[in-house]
Amino acid sequence: MRTDQTWSRVLHVDLESGRSHVLQFGSRAEHLGGSGLAAALYSRYGLLDAPALDPRQPLIFAVGPLTGLFPLMSKTVCGFRSPYTGEWAESHAGGRLALSLRFAGYDALMVTGAARGLSALIVGARTVDLHDVAYLRGADVFSTGKYLRRFGRESSGHRSCIRIGPAGEQGISYACINVDSFRHFGRLGAGAVMGAKNLKGIVVLGDGSYRLPEGKAYPKLMRELYKDITGTDKMRKYHDLGTPANLTALNGLNALPWNNLQKTTDERIDGISGETFADRFLLRQTACAGCPVGCIHIGLLRQQFASDHEFLYKQVSYDYESIFSQGTMLGLTDGSDVLALLDETEKLGLDCMSSGVALAWVAEAVEKGVITERETLVPIRFGEVQGFMEALRHIAMGSNEFYRTLGTGALKAADVYGGAEYACVLGQEMAGYATGEVFFVAQAYGFRHSHLDSGGYAWDQSSKEKDARKAVDFLVDDEYKRILINCMVSCMFARATYGPERIAECLASVGLTDLADGLETAGRAVQALRWKLKFDTGFDVDAVRIPKRYTEVVTWKGAIDTTYMDAVRTTYAAAIRELAASGQPMSGSEDA
């Protein structure tokens, strides 16, 4: 496969008919790849008038034109219609998937339809096989992974195994797809979309090859970037303590959500700080394929087993967001409790952030007497891990009406049972930044409802003036820069390295000069198309809610300024409405 081709090579597998074929899709200069390729594919093959879990909806995994060519170009974009919001959505993951797709010779894998029975899809450069795995019905993520890794054992090169757990099979709106070990397409329910296709797992065999670019420019730039990433302090914080270093910092700033955001700081932070995790639990660090940084921190969890003298040792990954959502939000202050919850969440195939924040709402609703053990089936209290552990299983299995509703999102459950004013939901369950007005608006209105959409939290911390226009201009422009990264598809941690100019240089060095020359135009077009798709699939900018808790919270800047927050809301809503209106479909030629 050539890296400088002008179209994207997409493997389309239709599970309904059992057919597959390779598309020469669209124009790279137009959609760029990754995020733009996924959006272009959905505009061509997606069903606007069918629900998210209609098996005919495409489930797309896309990489970028620089995947496998530069350091940290190691992520895959998963594009799908979200069962959580009903809208076009993306989730991003690392692991080995991106390189496996590249070696298999594909820019994207698109799956449509549903298999007749529970199945595993095996794809490679010369392989497309569907296997009946009915015996894995209800199996957890770990045993499913163990089994699926038998497929393609004999093939050479990178191999990636993605799969769902019970939560995906049950169609829980925040079921994730687990990618290899410790990585996830976490947010907005890609796991449920895969479950609706009767697809328990996909194994991608990277058993082909691709040609490295010729000439001197590429190796020279590659060396320069490698040095920039490994020989400077830019990425050091991700490797050392990792993102958990933020716990102490944000707690000190009154910006760390605790006990369902009833407070933003707590003196018991030392029990679960990044330093404590490093001292007490850190076993090793690992990395996504193609990344020399290695930010993935693996803790060792020791659990008592059977008798007093028998123990089970488990490796559990942790980072800032997972410690916030399944730690501080739940009032837990012992790292081993957090690791135990994360291990259970991983096994069940739930998104840790959404499930943790949803359980934090449950704990407060119980505290206030809005719901009782009749609904929760087990005692739930802040600071007590056992109840949360059991409740996670009830969410994944949809044990009763209450848990089935909670499995569609905390705010939806609150609308039924009460307590909507303290459901910490901004489009979806919140990310761990109680930094102020701009972040709350950015997550509630943002494309993925993610802290990764734009740096709203950074604006809150750095800008002293309360100018809604300037804040929104920043959000829109920062989103554009991040979209370029998501089209390539780089790890977002490398955003200080991969600015627009650097990306253009990289593209030119591998012979993609048309992409480099038209980068800004294409990036802005992808930004508009993504918003158009979100609106076309039901996003109503006037229906966005910011629960009352976000107006009551006290951050390091003091009380929330609701007048300023409203100004940011209306200005941002107008800006994204304008972006959506300017969105244009992209060409989607197809040749077998």
Ligand code: SF4
């Ligand atoms: S910095 Fe971390 S998440 Fe990003 S590519 Fe490297 S290992 Fe993966």
